[in-house]
Amino acid sequence: MSSEEPQPVATSGIKSFLSGGFGGMCLVAAGHPLDLLKVRMQTSTAYTSTLDCFRKTLAENGIRGMYRGMAAPLVGATPVFAICFWGYDMGQKIMRYTYNLSPTDKLSMNQILFAGGFSAIPTTAVMAPMERIKCTLQVSAASGSGAGYKGPADAAMGIIRNGGITSLFKGTCATLLRDVPGSVAYFGAYEIIKKTLTDQSAGQGSISPLAIVTAGGLAGMANWAVAIPPDVLKSRLQTAPEGKYSGVRQVFVEMMRTEGAGALFRGMGPALLRAFPANAACFLGVELSLQAMNKLW
Template identity: 50%
Template sequence: MQSGDPSEQATPGKITIKAPVSASSAAAENVKAFVAGGFGGVCAVSVGHPFDLTKTRLQTAPPGTYTGGLDVVRKTLARDGPTGLYRGVVPPLLGVTPIFALSFWAYDASKRLIRVLTPNRAESALTTGELATAGFLSAIPTTLVTAPVERAKVLLQVQGQAGSGTQYKGVADVIRHLYREGGIRSIYRGTFATLVRDGPGSAAYFAAYEVTKKALTPVNASSSDLNISQVILAGGTAGVAMWAIAIPPDVLKSRLQSAPTGTYSGIVDCARKTIATDGVKALWKGFGPAMARAFPANAATFLGVEASRKLLDGLF
């Protein structure tokens, strides 16, 4: 499997300075990162959506609605059948290609930007801190797509729980309702909370993946020599690293995006009211399902990214 940045295929232990990249080559790398990221996102949603639905319902339901993640699954299956576990899957499937495509493209672009800003580098390979910085920067443009997709997904996921009726017929219906309710501002509710979650989360995500790949790469070998099981391990580790720190802001994001208009004035108000009502432990609701999802979903993500990237490298 091949990593997204050719400059990082140097032999360990040797100082390698990357030659200037032509405009056509840079454009090709951008396309590859974009397409591979989108394919990885489809893999992530296919594997991880039932876990994500369970997490969201735990985070947003009134106290006492569920006893835990397994209770969410049991009640969802009893009410809606197996397809109920994929309620709200359309928004992430529709949005996942641009979200993950933007994320992996922005990550590669951020790594190139860091190199441009540090021209007198002793080595081509970025440090762990620089990889984390690139990961954080990748979340900024991605949030513009992630926030409205997450808003629609959360509203679809929580409808029907605790005996509530079905308000929305699908993602298009959600967007129409939100626009009539409050225009673009309503559609983008929770954008800052999304960035608060995804900035640090993406920093941990990409840095953990790169560090784990480096640790698994044999001496005098390239990361392109990693086998499928090693890519799965690195991808799963990245997911665990991200969600280990992302749950509290994710809880606040889910509550902001699912609550009636006027319930919260922002993420700080949401945090204050959540802690006052349910205690600090409420900020960790959904931790179990999120962590259960983290490894398989993100292993699938990076496996999809690496496999599609290898295919694209063979094409152009």
């Protein structure tokens, strides 16, 4: 058995795009109920804990209510995560070009972290309006505001009627503020943990599903450990009535004045609970679909 580490397999942009989209669909299906609890806890003080939020949501809306607002992220998951993983691939290519590396040369950890942060830039353009619609739908039933929305399209039209087309992009800066450091932690943690758990002599195609699931789940938790404070600000900004806040800075100042620093970590429980299964499913979907495509072409 060779003791040399396997050389990385060069991945095309189209494969990264397609595998990322499939991974995103897996993530949404696995993690949406806990994402709903996270958003409701972030935007309301009516809940004392994650369990209290779950009980009240279940009592008010039933099991179907746990999937309220899922259509928007499910439809949006394919392009969002496709662009995210494509952006990560493009970030790696930028590093290879900058440092004159071949497509199969291994990247340093700093280069991987750059690629992770870079992935958030193109992703935000697509994610911000999707997040706006999702958060509006998730909060509407609990607050009574906009409870008549029939679905994502109706919610989008309501948002546009109330604030114009630019209102769909409310929270874009907050989304970027959340996703750049979050993506650095996300992809960095995944690569480190996957490498630690993988037998380097077994070959690139021999990464075990257990290693993928473990690395993906822990990477998701690392992401939210970094991203939860700006995510709270984003959720508050995106679900506030039109004109209440001028931007994310005002949300932060008011929150510090009225609720204190602890409010920045509201929803941490459901975010971390959701992060492991959702991102384990995401990376498993990405890796398995990528392996399947590599066999086909």
